[in-house]
Amino acid sequence: MNALTSGLLLVDxxxxxxxxxxxxRVRPLLGTRKVGHAGTLDPMATGVLVVGVNRATRLLGHLALHDKDYVATMRLGVSTVTDDAEGQIIDRVDASxxxxxDIETAMAAQRGDIEQVPTAVSAIKVDGKRSYARVRAGEQVELKARPVHVDRFDATSVRRLKVDGTGVVDVDCLVTCSSGTYVRALARDVGALLGVGxxxxxxxxxxxxxxxxxxxxVDLSDDAPRPTLVAMGVAARLSFPVIDLDEDQEAAVRVGRALEVPVPQDPTALLDPDGDLLALYRPDPDRAGWSRPVCVLV
Structure with missing residues (x-):
């Protein structure tokens, strides 16, 4: 399978x-079952979804670890079971x-290295079963806090209004955060700190x-033309440190051998002389100046 049939799609x-x-939807557009995505977006959310096709699906777990930017709106004064607008309202408190x-103080407490309890209605598994499935079955789910990093959590606009007779505050904000951070949980926790939900x-x-x-x-309509993939070598140069190999090194990598080539970090992308991505390697902990495969893609 060559680079033309494997790569990434950037879907809005x-x-x-x-x-x-x-x-x-992408599977029939490209005529392959081997399609996946990096970093789930909730149905309510829009924006960048990185989709991998064929060999590129093996990169998705690594790409999902990148930090992310969001534009969000949180409503203070109303709590929901899902911590977003799709869930049932469970409490209203006048936030006038x-x-x-006060809002800035509460948002500041969510910046930096924090311990965040994920939203209960999430895809996290609890004893082998998705948390959201347990909640929908009527169970009480308490997830453990996890370390995340919030580099930016800034208000850009604050609006005060009445919704169904309750004074609420809508806050538009910009978020930059690590993988694993729930923006829904940021809104929930700001509301909790302010005592209004x-x-x-x-x-x-x-x-x-x-x-x-x-x-x-990418056009996702039924009669959409076949989309153009981002080549794996291009994606690798954007995403990881890269080492370009000679033909002898390429032959060794194709069979998954360790290389006497130092790589700067785990993972580092190794490209063949034509610029196609061959593998991801990491430093060999047992031999200085050597590297070993994380995954071989050819």
Whole structure:
């Protein structure tokens, strides 16, 4: 399978679609079952979804670890079971008295290295079963806090309004965070710190690592033309440190041998003389100056 049939697609996921539905639509567009995505977006959310095709599916676990940018709106004064607008409302508290300074203080507490409890309605597995499935079955689910990093969590606009008779505050914000961070949980926790509750009403992902919103989004309609893939070598140069190999090194990598070639980090991309991605390697902990495969893609 050559580079022309393997690569990445940058999809601007529409609202209302699951990430899995996007994958299901791409499969017939490209005529292959081997399609996956990096970093799930909730149905309510829109924005960058990195889709891998054929050999590139093996990169997705690594690409999902990149940090991400979001544009979001959180509503203070209303709590939901899902921590977003798709869930059932479980509490309303008048937030009219919450000041801009109060909001900034609560948001500041969510920046940096924090311990975050993921949203209960999430795909995290609890004893082999998805957390969301347990919640929908009526179980009480308490997930453990996990370390995440929030590099940016800034308010860009604050609006005060009445919704169903309750004074609420809508806060537009910009978020830059590590993999594994739930923006829904940021809204929930800001609301909890302020004593009024909160949830997310809008979320758009604008960046995954080096990948930003595409200038020409992939057409997901039924009669869409075949989309053009981002070549794996191009994706690798954007995503990882890269080492270009000679022909002898290429032959060794194709059979998964360790190399007497130092690599700067785990993972590092190794490219053949034509610029195609062969493998991801990491430093060999047992031999200085050597590297060993993380995954071989050919």
């Amino acid at each position: 996921k529409p609202a209302g679609w699951t990430s899995h539905q996007v994958v299901g 008295a919450v000041s801009d300074a 909160g949830h997310l009403t809008a979320l758009r992902r604008t960046r995954v690592g080096p990948f930003v919103l595409p200038e020409h989004p």
